[in-house]
Amino acid sequence: MSKELEFLSRRVASGKLNRRDFLGRAAALGVSAAFANTLLSDAARAEGPVKGGLLKAGLQGGESSNVLDPALNLSQVNFNFGKCWGELLVELNPDGSLENRIAEEIGSSPDAKTWTMKIRKDIEFHDGKTVKPEDVVATLERHSDEKSKSAALGILQGIDTMKVDGDSVVVTLKSADADFPYLMADYHLVIQPNGGKDNPNAGISAGPYKVTIDEPGVRYGGEKFANYWQGDKLGHADQVEIVVINDPTARMSALQGGQVNMINRVEPKIVDLIKRVPGVTIQTTSGKGFYPFNMFCDTAPFDNNDLRMALKLAMDREELLDKILRGYGSVGNDFPINEAYPLFSDDIEQRKFDPDKAAEFYKKSGHSGSILLRTSDVAFPGAVDAAQLYQQSCAKAGIKIEIKREPGDGYWSEVWNKQPFSLSYWGGRATQDQMYSTAYISSADWNDTRWKRPDFDKMVLDARGELDQDKRKKMYRDMALIMRDEGGLIVPFFNQYIDATGKGVQGWVSNPAQEMGGGYALAMCWLEA
Amino acid sequence: MSSPILKLVAQRVALGILLMLAVSVLIFAGTQVLPGDVAQSILGQAATPEALANLRAELGLNDPAYIRYFRWLGGVLTGDLGTALSSGQNIASSIGGRLWNTLFLAFCAAIISVPLAIVLGLLAVRYRDGWVDKLISGLALASTSFPEFFIGYLLVYFFAVQWQIFPGISTVYDGMPFMERLQAIALPTAALTLVCLAQMMRMTRAAILNLMQSAFVETAELKGLSAFAIIRKHALPNAVAPIVNVVMLNLAYLIVGVVVIEVIFVYPGMGQYLVDHVAKRDVPVVQAVGLIFAAVYITLNIVADIASIVANPRLRHPK
Secondary structure, X not given: OHHHHHHHHHHHHOOOOOHHHHHHHHXXXXXXXXXXXXXXXXXXXXXXXXXXXXXXXXXXXXXXXXXXXXXXXXXXXXXXXXXXXXXXXXXXXXXXXXXXXXXXXXXXXXXXXXXXXXXXXXXXXXXXXXXXXXXXXXXXXXXXXXXXXXXXXXXXXXXXXXXXXXXXXXXXXXXXXXXXXXXXXXXXXXXXXXXXXXXXXXXXXXXXXXXXXXXXXXXXEEEEOOOOXXXXXXXXXXXXXXXXXXOHHHXXXXXXXXXXXXXXXXXXXXXXXXXXXXXXXXXXXXXXXEOOEEEOOOOOOOOOHHHHXXXXXXXXHHHHHHHHOOOOEEEOOOOOOOOOOOOOOOOOOOOOOOHXXXXXXXXXXXXXXXXXXXXXXXXXXOHHHHHHHHHHHXXXXXXXXXXXXXXXXXXXXXXXXXXXXXXXXXXXXXXXXHHHHHHOOOOOOOOOOOOOOHHHHHHHHHHHHOOOHHHHHHHHHHHHHHHHHHOOEEOXXXXXXXXXEOOOEEOOOOOOOOHHHHOOHHXXXXXXX | OOHHHHHHHHHHHHHHHHHHHHHHHHHHHHHHOOOOOHHHHHHHHHOOHHHHHHHHHHHOXXXXXXXXXXXXXHHHHOOOOOEOOOOOOEHHXXXXXXXXXXXXXXXXXXXXXXXXXXXXXXXXXXXXXXXXXXXXXXXXXXXXHOOHHHHHHHHHHHHHHHOOOOOOOOOOOOOOOHHHHHHHOHHHHHHHHHHHHHHHHHHHHHHHHHHHOOHHHHHXXXXXXXXXXXXXXXXXXXXXXXXXXXXXXHHHHHHHOOHHHHHHHOOOOHHHHHHHHHHOOOHHHHHHHHHHHHHHHHHHHHHHHHHHHHHOHHHHOOO
């Protein structure tokens, strides 16, 4: 039977049998339609990408105020377009490992303080120049300059010196960092000629597409770069285009009407309806993003760990996941890491809703009266509803929560990281170290739970410098346990990226690093002939 | 033309200029009280304190408000709208294309809706209180009563998704073939036409019906003129003033009030541009767009005023 199916699916892929007939015959062989469809797409992939044509994406997250400069790249549209034209030193694979791109090889000294990146020869920029180690150093210089407005400035602060050494770039760090190569995968660090110092907005790098259209907030386009260094590996369509569609309904109708081939940010509440639309495929990816309830560990009443524990136990994570994300996510465990990260330990006990125990801890904390929780629509989609559900589950434990709904304007400047108990979101980082360093060490500007523990800081530093992966994994497990039982962070759930592709789109590979297959959807997909 | 009219027109224009100045002060003051801070908004949640401080210094956010007002007004009067804080691009040149898009959409909607509204209004008067009148009024009022986003989505659902006749998103760009451009804006044009049709139609109907009671219409009837001839030759010219007023009001709406339609159809016009920059606290852009909208509104109102002055025989032929 399987041989028969394999034969049939190859016939479909080569165009000798149509899809409907195939599904019919597969059904006759007793195979479910869903499984038969999987077989088909495997066959199409095996048949190889179809070259040529125009591939279009309709994306949320673009504004008329955007610029091409990768340093200022903060929105989804620029992120996705950046992956079309830009090239990085290294890139994150779907399994969380690193793939060398412009860097051919990365090695470190035994103390993980000196890193040598060998730069690949004969990679060509879109303007015809060759990528040289000097361009790499200039790029890192531009992003790490203290006066820089680059969003990558923070993660590059550990760099002490850098220099060109033959065909390599040698970087010395102020302190040991075993994750240094992961920092180089940050999507802002697009290698540009002379680091983009001359014209950061030129949109010139070494990616699979050359920038042809740059209309901020409206549309972007690229044409296949003939001398792309990876040849046919990426960039199957002759042309790619991104249309900025911020309205979710318009995005969906554009996909259904065939004006675009793929969209991002499908709302969880309509996913079940969209699944029934013929030709539309929902692409979900479990990512690293999560939606925290943040408590300030140094501000009363949250400076009491019994109260913090009561508030953690009083959260019904399953209910929140079910009602707010409609199941498109996974429950959190009160530390900022999940299985999408390398070196994650999956044996940490899942915290469950336990109103009795919560009441016990609440009584022990000696707190009385209501607790003020601030929320807003902009914290995350459904944040106001999430706060209300939480209020109800807390009531079951005898804890009174008062909700204050803050205006979206100024939420990030006036409420988040300013008020002691509020809702927020985190997009996740490439590695555990980056996540902890960004928000959970004493000196972090974005320490939005005021988690200031010298012993924890030391653990983060030690783990950062540890090159033995087994030891490191154990260290991260210990950190997760401390965070989970003593931290100021309540994590109801990690979210999923929900994207959708239209008729005939093939080659999609999800990547937990980001939405739209890590931003490569346009470069890696093709249209069925 | 006699001097009283010239004087009146000059008065209106002077008043308009004064109004513009007052509006410019208001716009400037209004943008000062927006909560939050430009630098913070540009960098968003991902702002580091270093990047914030650098950006604030670069944008000159530390000067007092009145100094920034006069610097800005001076620039505007010399045709320099400044540069956008968030993107560093010249505002005048980036607004240019979008203003043209907005005007083009407004123009297309206007050349369909204005004649249609007036003709329907005349028909309604001719067959007043009959089924034609009731049908026209009913449909027009129904289409106005629905919120514009509902009409927009309804059109998208049927014409773009179900039947796939017109595109559901109206992304237009420079160098787009004219026919393609027309096709792209078919749905937003239809939505706008439906939204603003009723008011103009009802006003035409009311203004002319009012005149149908007058003595000169009765005379015309007694002369034996046909109903259409009476409406066309005697009633319509005398109803021009109120009709022009409501038409101008709707034209102004078509230019400055179409944010919702632009968002639904992803049309790259002024409204979307304004909303993006309000969200980013990009004050120079918000001020520039606000000023342009105010200028459009005031100019159209002056035109309406002048038209009613000129159309008024008592003012044209003073004793």
